[in-house]
Amino acid sequence: MSTADKAQTLTDLYSAPEILRVVNIWDVVSAKAVAALPETKALATAGHSIAATFGYPDGQIPRELMLDMVGRIAASVDLPVSADLDDGYGDAGETTRLAIGAGIVGANIEDRLKPLDESVAQVEAIVRAAEAEGVAFALNARTDAIVRGGDKPLADKLADAVERGRAFLDAGATAVFVPGVLDADATRTLVDGIGVNKVSVIGLPGALTAAEYEALGVTRISYGPVTQRVALTRLQDLATDLYANGVIPEGTRALN
Numbered sequence: 001m002s003t004a005d006k007a008q009t010l011t012d013l014y015s016a017p018e019i020l021r022v023v024n025i026w027d028v029v030s031a032k033a034v035a036a037l038p039e040t041k042a043l044a045t046a047g048h049s050i051a052a053t054f055g056y057p058d059g060q061i062p063r064e065l066m067l068d069m070v071g072r073i074a075a076s077v078d079l080p081v082s083a084d085l086d087d088g089y090g091d092a093g094e095t096t097r098l099a100i101g102a103g104i105v106g107a108n109i110e111d112r113l114k115p116l117d118e119s120v121a122q123v124e125a126i127v128r129a130a131e132a133e134g135v136a137f138a139l140n141a142r143t144d145a146i147v148r149g150g151d152k153p154l155a156d157k158l159a160d161a162v163e164r165g166r167a168f169l170d171a172g173a174t175a176v177f178v179p180g181v182l183d184a185d186a187t188r189t190l191v192d193g194i195g196v197n198k199v200s201v202i203g204l205p206g207a208l209t210a211a212e213y214e215a216l217g218v219t220r221i222s223y224g225p226v227t228q229r230v231a232l233t234r235l236q237d238l239a240t241d242l243y244a245n246g247v248i249p250e251g252t253r254a255l256n
Helices: 003-015 028-035 047-053 063-076 092-101 116-133 154-170 184-194 210-215 226-243
Strands: 081-084 106-110 138-142 175-177 199-202 220-222
Touching (some): 028 063, 047 063, 063 081, 063 092, 092 106, 106 116, 116 138, 116 154, 138 154, 154 184, 184 199
Parallel strands (some): 081 106, 199 220
């Protein structure tokens, strides 16, 4: 598929009644391993995981290095790829243009609780950049209203997320990503306020299942850096076993 076709496919997956399940990946080999599964409809990168791969703290990897990796991932698979592009690296419109040039057809870009007018302007810049490239870019506009909301009561954080989410949708975002461990009541509040098939969540430990979120009207679930943590946990456990005179487990697949 062309980049434009992949973008339209991803946009359609957001509007489908079934929740879009994306298992986050961080390099070419992890992308190929997940893309090979028949259940995989699209891929999403985890910015935290890519930063860790190159030895950077989350949110501090240089833009050129992030774009190089997500471009390599996009070129290695035939599926739509959505990228975690942190906060847009100071110029979200230009970052979007460069990402589309690298084959990326959607993105998470954070508001980091900047003033609402600045955050809306950022969404508008992303949308304009995508329109100029002729791509139906699937912007999963992230609000940090919960994870950066400090000591505010949860009800106030949810109200902030709804206000920001509505504004982002009005500015042209495809969906609104609200990270945090969301129970059923919090999820209902977000869906009621932002819209059915418009709220995106993260599947952290303690969260609901994808099917439960789907029943509540959520459009997408991703897993952020947790997938890499699972892989690294298994690697470290294997190393411990091998140091104890263990052997490589039977059934290990040649996925590289």
